[in-house]
Amino acid sequence: MLKAFRRSYSSAEAALGRLTDRQLLQQATRVSASPPPRDCAVYCGFDPTAASLHVGHLLTISALLHCRQSGLHPIAVVGGATGRVGDPSGRVTEREEVERDNLRTNAASIIDCLERIFHNDQKMRGAGPDIRVVDNWSWWKDVGAVEFVSDIARPFRVASMLAKESVSQRMSSEEGMSCAEFLYPLFQAFDFLHLHTKHNCWLQVGGGDQWGNITSGCEFVRKKTGHLVHGVTVPLLTTSSGDKLGKTAGNAVWLTGSSYPLYQFLLQTGDHDVATCLHRLTSLPPEEVDVIMQQHTTAPESFLAQKRLAEEVTRLVHGAEGLTHAETATKALFGDHHSLRSLTSEL
Numbered sequence: 194m195l196k197a198f199r200r201s202y203s204s205a206e207a208a209l210g211r212l213t214d215r216q217l218l219q220q221a222t223r224v225s226a227s228p229p230p231r232d233c234a235v236y237c238g239f240d241p242t243a244a245s246l247h248v249g250h251l252l253t254i255s256a257l258l259h260c261r262q263s264g265l266h267p268i269a270v271v272g273g274a275t276g277r278v279g280d281p282s283g284r285v286t287e288r289e290e291v292e293r294d295n296l297r298t299n300a301a302s303i304i305d306c307l308e309r310i311f312h313n314d315q316k317m318r319g320a321g322p323d324i325r326v327v328d329n330w331s332w333w334k335d336v337g338a339v340e341f342v343s344d345i346a347r348p349f350r351v352a353s354m355l356a357k358e359s360v361s362q363r364m365s366s367e368e369g370m371s372c373a374e375f376l377y378p379l380f381q382a383f384d385f386l387h388l389h390t391k392h393n394c395w396l397q398v399g400g401g402d403q404w405g406n407i408t409s410g411c412e413f414v415r416k417k418t419g420h421l422v423h424g425v426t427v428p429l430l431t432t433s434s435g436d437k438l439g440k441t442a443g444n445a446v447w448l449t450g451s452s453y454p455l456y457q458f459l460l461q462t463g464d465h466d467v468a469t470c471l472h473r474l475t476s477l478p479p480e481e482v483d484v485i486m487q488q489h490t491t492a493p494e495s496f497l498a499q500k501r502l503a504e505e506v507t508r509l510v511h512g513a514e515g516l517t518h519a520e521t522a523t524k525a526l527f528g529d530h531h532s533l534r535s536l537t538s539e540l
């Protein structure tokens with residue numbers, strides 16, 4: 194299965210830069226002697242702490258789609274339960290609790306969004322392994338407190354939990370960390386076990402800040418089943434100026450609502466970042482990205498690479514109609530411009 198994953202990532206490797214041998218080898222040392230059975234699944238989780246996913250989430254969504262191209266069944270978990278607990282990863286202060294009603298509506302909208310993207314991908318790339326979108330509330334609602342402590346919490350060692358970056362970072366702060374947040378990795382670890390036993394899931398993908406949660410899951414599944422499951426983190430995409438992808442001046446570019454802001458955002462990708470984005474955010478084969486980049490470099494004013502990026506990603510997220518809408522809106526505003534560069538720099 195790692196081979197399959199490597200194949201799916203060999204394309205993006207040059208662009209991924211950091212998701213290369215080091216991370217894959219770290220995982221490979223854990224590979225069990227007996228290869229996992231066929232029809233494996235891979236999963237990634239999304240907590241419904243906001244009403245919509247944003248463009249940064251496309252990194253892990255694309256990782257799932259790349260895995261699908263290699264024959265794995267992707268599972269997207271929406272964290273109806275974990276969203277209530279609150280993941281401390283990558284945060285220096287405690288997350289504000291999201292109201293239950295909001296969590297429910299956020300979860301429903303994120304499920305919709307993921308299903309739409311997966312459906313569009315199927316349309317664009319043709320049939321492949323099934324994709325599942327599930328809410329972890331569906332299994333957590335039946336777990337009682339005593340069962341949680343006696344069956345789930347018991348194998349975890351406090352010392353290794355304290356050593357996690359997400360915890361140690363916060364222990365020195367005045368506010369400290371709530372017990373709920375401290376226990377978060379147990380929830381994510383149990384999700385992995387659940388998906389492993391119920392859906393033959395052997396791989397978890399997450400953003401760079403998910404390393405601690407993912408390794409907790411690998412460890413937990415190994416203790417419970419003896420199986421060596423794997424995890425891979427996908428580094429955040431930062432622009433050459435060091436900004437996080439999709440966070441311009443602190444504003445996220447959302448994946449729901451009008452397709453226009455996403456399309457415009459992608460059109461404005463800098464020449465230094467556009468090849469990386471094509472590799473990581475689209476399912477285009479690497480050779481095709483190379484050809485696009487060669488053509489782009491000979492005539493950068495054509496904005497060819499940015500246009501292709503905006504087209505591919507907008508079609509994936511909003512479908513063919515969404516793409517037409519964004520293109521029409523752009524033309525209506527700017528006409529049939531020849532130099533997008535000067536126009537976009539005015540936006």
Ligand SMILES: N[C@@H](Cc1ccc(O)cc1)C(=O)O
Nearest residue numbers: 238239240272275280381384
């Ligand atoms: N903790 C992840 C979301 C997640 C939720 C449940 C899982 O099983 C896995 C991942 C995040 O905040 O990004």
